[in-house]
Amino acid sequence: MRGTRLRGLPVNAFETPPIAEEILRIAAKGDGVTASGRYAWGVAPGDILLPDGTVQPGPHHVTPPCRHFGQCGGCQLQQLDEESLANFVEARVANASSSQELGAEAFAPPHLSPPFSRRRASLRAESSGGRVVIGFREAKSHRLVEVTECHVMLPEFTALLAPLRKLLIKLGQGQAEPKGRRGAKGKHNHARMAADIEFAMTEQGVDLCIKGLKAEGLAATELLLDFARDNGLARIVLDQGYGPEAVWEPEPVTVRLGAVSVPLPPGAFLQATLDGEAALVGAACEWLEGAANVADLFAGLGTFALALAGQGSRVLAVEAARDAHLACKSAAERGLVPVFAMHRDLFRNPLMGAELDKFDAVVLDPPRAGAREQVERLVDSKVGRIVYISCNPSSWSRDAAMLVDAGYRLVEVRPVGQFRWSTHVELASYFIRDQ
Ligand SMILES: C[S@@+](CC[C@H](N)C(=O)[O-])C[C@H]1O[C@@H](n2cnc3c(N)ncnc32)[C@H](O)[C@@H]1O
CATH class of the missing domain: 3.40.50.150 (Vaccinia Virus protein VP39)
Structure with missing residues (x-):
């Protein structure tokens, strides 16, 4: 990999550096730093920053495990081995x-x-033209990265993303704009949707809280209940702008703290x-x-x-x-x-x-x-x-x-x-x- 420019690697370019320099440490925001104060992103201590701005990976540089790394803003340091992390x-x-x-x-x-141990996670869901994306924001951007794998959160959360995407599409069809405002060919005009998705693992299973989603009417409620049953959820909480409301919670949701089961309020720390x-x-x-x-x-x-x-x-x-x-x-x-x-x-x-x-x-x-x-x-x-x-x-x-x-x-x-x-x-x- 000698001299490769790593994915998305912005290097300070105020002047052409005259020499190759070793990355000595990782600064607070995740950039690597050389002795002369040059910064590079996506590097590990021991990498060599070459004069042309490319990087020669060193002994502490590993291949990031997640395909979304470098684009998804959730992780900054997957290129570090365990010792340098x-x-x-x-x-x-x-x-x-x-x-x-x-x-x-x-x-x-x-x-x-x-890896795979985060027991609470917040993602974003957005739709346009009937397509729903669920994921994390790109670093320093409003763009969403559609998450198909995640090496940080519990696998139970990742497994829910595909069925949740289908549910949100169906709910979007149910909330389609009225007939008079449909597109020229009479096709469904899906209402635009933007919602915050929060997962937490509880003693009863996965707790799902969706904020900002409009799900009105019997058909929407039935879709949500089928989704909860089919996926064995512990609870679904909706916040449609009037505060959190549990639409599915067959038994009270709790977390174990000390020797006690404590009721988990939606979104609690x-x-x-x-x-x-x-x-x-x-x-x-x-x-x-x-x-x-x-x-x-x-x-x-x-x-x-x-x-x-x-x-x-x-x-x-x-x-x-x-x-x-x-x-x-x-x-x-x-x-x-x-x-x-x-x-x-x-x-x-x-x-x-x-x-x-x-x-x-x-x-x-x-x-x-x-x-x-x-x-x-x-x-x-x-x-x-x-x-x-x-x-x-x-x-x-x-x-x-x-x-x-x-x-x-x-x-x-x-x-x-x-x-x-x-x-x-x-x-x-x-x-x-x-x-
Ligand atoms: C980092 S969390 C820790 C919670 C708890 N110690 C735990 O480990 O689960 C910080 C807590 O401080 C609470 N908090 C925030 N501002 C506060 C304030 N002004 N007075 C008292 N509690 C506050 C939050 O609601 C939250 O529960």
Whole structure:
């Protein structure tokens, strides 16, 4: 493959580079970088960027497993072998840590989720002229890539794409524009359709949520019910613009968290893979073993709260999304586990000093923006142990710097790559302040 120009490989071309250069590392957005600061996409560390902009693949460059790679915007890093993918995940977290001089005392090897393990996925469906495309957007474009294979999400989701496409075509025919507006030859004029498709794997099977699809009338309902039965779905939820409504759910849909089955509200947050969840929850449980009272902030359905309660902690689970909060509350009550659910917006109304001082430990798992307002309160509290789970190393390092400045030690960091082959990196971290 010497000197081949790799598929879709834009190379910085402000001036003709005089020499061949090695790709040294992969930057945060997935481009490879040379020592002189030249960038190239689709490359691996050890590849050689030749003066004419072509690339000679090196020992860490593998053939991307998916036929859509390079076009589909879902994955950026399928050309990396396992070692350089792990190095990328680790470096993202290590760089965030060192940029704020957090002084991590231990850095665990990264956990990477395997292929075909994503248990929730969001795709887009669009039609025009009776043809329906279901897929992911191209990188930096509105164009949809029709997905016929995916090496990231569970195979059960991919297997549903062809039957779902047929269903959407039939539903489109049912919603065809009125006779007077039909084409000149009297053919069906299919209504244009654009919908968001969300899959989640539950204890009962696949949960399918379709947002933005108009499916009115008995015939449309029958098509949906036949589809659900024929494909063994756990649930179909439609959101036609008035909020989610289950049109098929033969038994209540749940996910297993700790030792409890928790009702899954449509679209509720779930950790992206089961093994990723196990890595994050395992870290929190290990670090907080023996903690009597724990606050789980940004608790969602209670992923951490229910697991910690299972090892003997009493846990306050605080969450702003009402449906997730109610699901956590009812599961804890039915399962008789010591989790007390609180509905509260922690950006506007963080837990304050006296409230925090009741807890031996706090778990934080905020959205990408981080938890600045809550951390500003934590630094003035008496809380001795903090587990901070993050889906954004940048906001994490900003918040972590506040903790370190206030006297907490960053005892351990564990990078987690749940979003395999993407530049999205997560981590678990553990802070202690000696009282
Ligand atoms: C990364 S998810 C983590 C959820 C949960 N810890 C889990 O592992 O399943 C972040 C959670 O924070 C919640 N959230 C977002 N903004 C919030 C706010 N201002 N106050 C409280 N919770 C919020 C979201 O609804 C979501 O459930």
